[in-house]
Amino acid sequence: MDEARLTRARRRSVAQTAAAIGLVLVLVGALMYALTSREESRALNSELGRVLAMAEDVDDPPPGQFLARRQPDAGPVEVTPGAPPGLVRVLDEAVARRSGRYDTDAGDDRPVRVVVARRADGSRWAVAADLAPLRRRQGQLGLALLAAELAGLAGALVAATLLARRAVAPLATALALQRRFVADASHELRTPLTVLHTRAQLLARRAADQPPERLTAQLDQLVADTRALGEVVEDLLVSAAAEHQPLPQAEVDLAGTAREVVASMAPYAAQRQVELRLDAPGPVLVRGAPTALRRAVTALVDNAIGHVPPDGHVTVRVGHRAGRVVAEVVDDGVGLDPAEADRLFDRFAHGSSGTGRRFGLGLALVQQVAGAHRGTVEVTGAKGRGATFTLVLPPA
Template identity: 80%
Template sequence: MDEARLARARRHSVVQTAGAIGLVLLLVGTLMFVLTSRQESRALDDELTRVLAAAEDVDDPPPGQFLALRRPGGTAVEVTPGASPALTRVLDSAVRRPPGRHDASAGDDRPVRVVVQRRPDGSDWAVAADLAPLRRRQGQLGLALLVAELAGLAGALVTATLLARRAVAPLATALGMQRRFVADASHELRAPLTVLHTRAQLLARRARDRPAGRLTGELDQLVADTRALGEVVEDLLVSAAAEHQPLPDTQVDLAEVAREVVASMSAYAREREVELRLEAAGPAPVRGARPALRRAVTALVDNALGHVPPGGHVTVTVAGRDGRVAAEVADDGVGLDPTETDRLFARFAHGTAGAGRRFGLGLALVQHVARAHRGTVEVTGAPGRGATFTLLLPPG
């Protein structure tokens, strides 16, 4: 639906832009044709006027022109020899008219331009020129302008298409970001909500058999889980508002982050009958955004718990490795096909090894967080032998 609306908006933009450019070209072409035609017409009038001023008789006018003379006080009209009968009649009639200029037809749809002039001695002169060359030049000019208009319209369509694509591209990007945000929010909220649901069920069962004071620890964990859920929502909103802005550059203890994640996910692991343990010898400082790092570690742990059968194990290890800080999440579950490790980080992709499937959306988020922190994600594993995901970050 969104793609159809964007395509329709793009088409409307192309039609409107091309129409506006085409209209401008049409107006410019029309104006150019009118001005050029008038200029050529005036040039012809000036030429005929000069011919009349220089004429001494009607016998030798310039090629394509014909003269007529009525002497003072006379009635007979002299016409250039070789003029057709129709043209002779036109000149005979014209030389008897007041001075001026007019167009006439000399038969067979042959248009002529006639200029009449009276000299001080009382003689009347007229000159006629064939308008066919002028009309031909005007037709050629009109054809050239038409071709230019069509070429300009084609160029306008291409330009409008490019401009429409550039104009609609931000909308498509915004819609894509919106869809990614919804997908990320759905995936990221699933794990904390599952943990909260599991912990609430445990509290409900234990509340029937234990005094309220013995549930304090569980209630504290429930509060911590709701705080973590709020951090996830806040981080997603910040990510949706400014996906490409740099993350906060603060010192974060990755071991402490892993400890919080393991404590938060422990109830969920027990519910699945999976042993979740943490191995961290000491602080592991890195620089970055604590909510984003917690989101990444939570996604790795949630991914591992989803692919370990009852009785399995998930181990989170935080330690230094080759000058970097490594957060390793290893499981002994269904494993994965090493040839598909690259596909696992594509959104909504999944592996085919084992009975489960490794969701690519959460892993894509992990990779995004790793890159934002100038780190990487490494994957090892084999079908039926579990998998290990390692988040490697520069030390802080």
């Protein structure tokens, strides 16, 4: 439905743009035709006026023109020899008219222009010119302008199509973003909400029969579930912001960020019997969004803890390497297949090693945050030998 609306909007934009350009071309072409035709008509009038002023007899007018003269004594009308009968009639009538200019038909669908003048000696002169060459040139000009307008209209259609695509592209991007955000939200929130709802129902049913210490433990689990749900929502928001909004350019101590993440994740690691270590002599400064960078490091640590068996180790190192700032998260867990390294950054990817844990938005979020900060994410490891995920960023 939405694609159909976008298609209709694009087509409507193309039609409106092409119609506007076509109208402009028609108006410009009509103006050019009118001005050119009027100028040629004026040139013909000037030429006929010169012929009348310079003529001494009717025997030798310019090609395509015919002269007539009536002497002051109102004698017979002299007409250029060889003039067609229709032109003789037109010229005979012209010398009897007042001075001026007019167009008429000399018969056989032959339009002519006639100019009449009276000289100081009392003689009356008339000259007639065949309008066929002028009309032919005007027709050729009209065809040329029509061809130019059709070519311009074709170009306008192409330009309008390109402009419409560029104009609608942000709408399509926004629609895709909206759909993906809804899909991500529904996918990521379904399980935490189900667990939260189930635990709340059980707690409500057993509240009257459970001892206080048992209720306290279950309430702690409920709080943990709500915290996990909040982290999922924060991941979704950070993911959208990192991909489609300009990030702030605040100065961030990545070593300090790593210390905060390790401190907040330590209870979770201890619950899973995983030793979480930190090697971050600071400060190590980068520029970007503190919240996005914290979520990225948290996602890497959470991923490592989830792939380490009990009594395993996860180490977070922050420092410099080859002029870049690096944040490494090293674990000695189930490892990974190097051939799957790129696929691990797809949304909701599953690993084939170990428990096949679902990655959700975690690693995809890390890659988005890295790209938004003009950095990269590197991954190394082998099956059964742990893995190292490295966030590489430019220094501040």
